[in-house]
Amino acid sequence: MKRTREITTKPIEVHLMVEQPEQFINLFRQTGADRLTIHAEATTNLQGTLAQIQAAGMQAGVALNPATPLDVLDYVYDVLDYVVIMTVNPGFAGQAFIPTMYSKIAQLNTILHDRGLTLPIEVDGSIGKQTIAQCKIAGAQYFVGGTSSVYHPGKTLTENVTMTQQLIKGGCLDG
Numbered sequence: 162m163k164r165t166r167e168i169t170t171k172p173i174e175v176h177l178m179v180e181q182p183e184q185f186i187n188l189f190r191q192t193g194a195d196r197l198t199i200h201a202e203a204t205t206n207l208q209g210t211l212a213q214i215q216a217a218g219m220q221a222g223v224a225l226n227p228a229t230p231l232d233v234l235d236y237v238y239d240v241l242d243y244v245v246i247m248t249v250n251p252g253f254a255g256q257a258f259i260p261t262m263y264s265k266i267a268q269l270n271t272i273l274h275d276r277g278l279t280l281p282i283e284v285d286g287s288i289g290k291q292t293i294a295q296c297k298i299a300g301a302q303y304f305v306g307g308t309s310s311v312y313h314p315g316k317t318l319t320e321n322v323t324m325t326q327q328l329i330k331g332g333c334l335d336g
């Protein structure tokens with residue numbers, strides 16, 4: 162994290178897939194993180210932990226595993242800056258996208274709209290050529306790049322980044 166902070170002024174988002182994430186808030190703030198994502202399933206104090214992240218000067222995000230319902234967010238929207246919908250089960254790269262996640266993204270988009278909130282929806286897991294367009298239609302605004310996009314084997318990082326940018330913008334791909 163420290164090395165990454167030295168080489169970029171871009172916002173750095175850290176996604177903590179650990180239990181008791183509250184133990185790591187200050188550590189990641191000190192190393193230069195701008196946004197900290199915690200899992201709803203990983204803490205018994207979701208509201209308090211999000212509030213602590215914001216109080217430490219970072220944006221606070223909640224990641225929801227595929228089986229976790231959206232209503233866990235009902236009482237934390239006031240301490241939340243973005244939501245990460247996991248579109249695979251967390252653990253490792255290269256898994257298949259879970260198709261029911263499209264409707265989960267759309268449902269969250271409707272909830273946010275009904276509440277008058279403009280929090281971005283981020284999607285994580287098998288995000289690439291086959292899934293970006295539909296995630297965007299459902300309401301996603303942030304896309305996590307993994308082996309399905311920016312680290313896709315067989316192409317350079319630059320080629321993959323260009324391709325992914327085109328997909329997110331909704332442009333045509335020629336290959």
Ligand SMILES: O=C(CO)[C@H](O)[C@H](O)COP(=O)(O)O
Pocket residue numbers: 249250251252253254255256285286287288305306307308309310
């Ligand atoms: O958090 C993850 C899995 O736990 C990864 O971000 C993601 O799955 C990696 O990308 P891809 O699915 O494109 O290989």
